[in-house]
Amino acid sequence: MTDAEKVANVLDALKAAEREPAQAALSMLNGLVGLVQAEAAQPLEVEEARASAFMAICEIGKALHRGQPAKSLWQPAIEATERWKSLAR
Template identity: 75%
Template sequence: MADSEKAAKVVEALKAAEREPPQTALPMLNGLIGLVQGEADQPLEIEEARSSAFMAICEVGKALHRGQPADRLWASAIDAAERWRSLAG
């Protein structure tokens, strides 16, 4: 699967998970791990965007796990994933 397809799936999953309660959203986020793993021979700009999306998703997961507000974190994660998608596409 191409990076652009992975990024599109991540964006879609993040938007769906954002609407769910934390106990449902956390497993959805965990399911994204395979999609946000890096691949060899990617241009640096795409790899940095993918990495930023991964880190933003981790921040959302940590906040949900700790019962902290995640509204702004969702927006950051979605923005990072959309940036990755735009660069990879």
């Protein structure tokens, strides 16, 4: 799977998880870990975008796991993932 295909899958899953109850969303986010990991070296800008998306998704996961509000965390994660998508090949 190419990096572009991975990030498209991550973005779709992220948007779908946003509409789910906390436990279902957390399960969906946990399934994204393998897709967010890099397999080969990419340009620094792509790696930074990937890392930002990963960290933003982790912030949602931490909030959901702790039972904290996550509503304000979804949009930054989606935007970070969209940035990664714009750079992925």
